Amino acid sequence: MMARLLGLLLLASLLSACSPRLLLVRGVADELAAQGQAEEEDLGLAREAGAFYLKLSESLLRQTPGHLALAESVAGGFTQYSYAFVAFEAERLDGRDARAAQLLRQRAARLYQRAQRHAMTALELHHGGTLLKALQAGQPLSALPALPPEQVGLAYWAAASWGAAISLSKDRPEAVADLPTVQRLAELAWMTRPEHGDGALAGLLGTLEAARPGGSSARAEALFAQAIAAGGGRNAGVYVGKAESLAQPAGDRAAFEALLRQALAVPGNSLGNQVMRVRAQWLLDSADDLF
Incomplete structure (x- = not known):
């Protein structure tokens, strides 16, 4: 794949005609x-x-x-x-x-x-x-x-x-x-595709709602519930997001740790889930300092 891309780029640099060059670009x-949509497990x-x-x-x-x-x-x-x-x-x-x-x-x-x-x-x-x-x-x-x-x-x-x-x-x-x-x-x-990204978009909205001055904790809870449902157990990030946005600020250590353990239990080696599992474990290890 990379050799093919480099070859195309080299060819593009040799073209001087505007239209063919633009087509190649x-x-x-x-x-x-x-390539950017492909998952890298390492x-x-x-x-x-x-x-x-x-x-x-x-x-x-x-x-x-x-x-x-x-x-x-x-x-x-x-x-x-x-x-x-x-x-x-x-x-x-x-x-x-x-x-x-x-x-x-x-x-x-x-x-x-x-x-x-x-x-x-x-x-x-x-x-x-x-x-x-x-x-x-x-x-x-x-x-x-x-x-x-x-x-x-x-x-x-x-x-x-x-x-x-x-x-x-x-x-x-x-x-x-x-x-x-x-x-x-x-x-x-979200109005167009509320389930986008296995719940990532709903989780982002939940985080923003929880963070904004005067935000509704009830709406944030509902958005994270939607995010978790849309993820279907495939998205570790929604559990970490809820733990940090709702459980930690509320001082609810039991809920915080339970959500992080759910993140750790999410299967699959997608890059996003790996990053979130590493973060979940670090947050669990740091719980004494956070509460």
């Missing part, structure tokens, strides 16, 4: 988008290969910014890489080297912002540059055009990366002020 973009290999894949994909996306599948793959890739290998490492370092942890958090925030920019650029191109303004205007979501199904994944990664960046920028009021827009974007996607 789009072909490579299709290949990279498909966490170490994912970390080592991630930077190369992201840079290569990003360079193609700049030439085809409206390519929805590639934009979704790039935004998801940057978000997952930052969460799994940068932000999480910062948390684990915090008690031993506060300075190094802070530098990692700053890097994680920049990677999340990069993911958000790619995702929102592609969405704006497909909405004539009006989507962000409409979300910020505070109109009822029912008054906005429905999000097409093929854009739900991209909107999910836009909201997830944006929300993650805000969580690392709590000392910047202008960043925190964007939280309602993030939630509205996630809500718009």
Whole structure:
């Protein structure tokens, strides 16, 4: 696969005619988008290969910014890489080297912002540059055009990366002020496909609802229940999300640990589940410090 992609890229660099070159770039973009959807079961290999894949994909996306599948793959890739290998490492370092942890958090925030920019650029191109303004205007979501199904994944990664960046920028009021827009974007996607990502989208909304000032804990509970049902026991992340968003803030250690054990029991070696099982075990090991 990689040899084929490199060969196509080399050929693309030798072409000077605009139209054939653009067609070839789009072909490579299709290949990279498909590759980005493939699961990598080895966490170490994912970390080592991630930077190369992201840079290569990003360079193609700049030439085809409206390519929805590639934009979704790039935004998801940057978000997952930052969460799994940068932000999480910062948390684990915090008690031993506060300075190094802070530098990692700053890097994680920049990677999340990069993911958000790619995702929102592609969405704006497909909405004539009006989507962000409409979300910020505070109109009822029912008054906005429905999000097409093929854009739900991209909107999910836009909201997830944006929300993650805000969580690392709590000392910047202008960043925190964007939280309602993030939630509205996630809500718009949820209205089209509430079960997206084996419950990942509903879980994201549950986290946002629990985090926002004046948020409804009852609605957050309902969203996490929907996320768990949509996941059908296949998504470790929804259990970890509920543990950290609802059980931990409520001081309910029994529920916190029960949810994390459910995450550990989720079968399968998808990259996402592996990352979440590692996090679940770390949170269980840290429970004495958290409660």
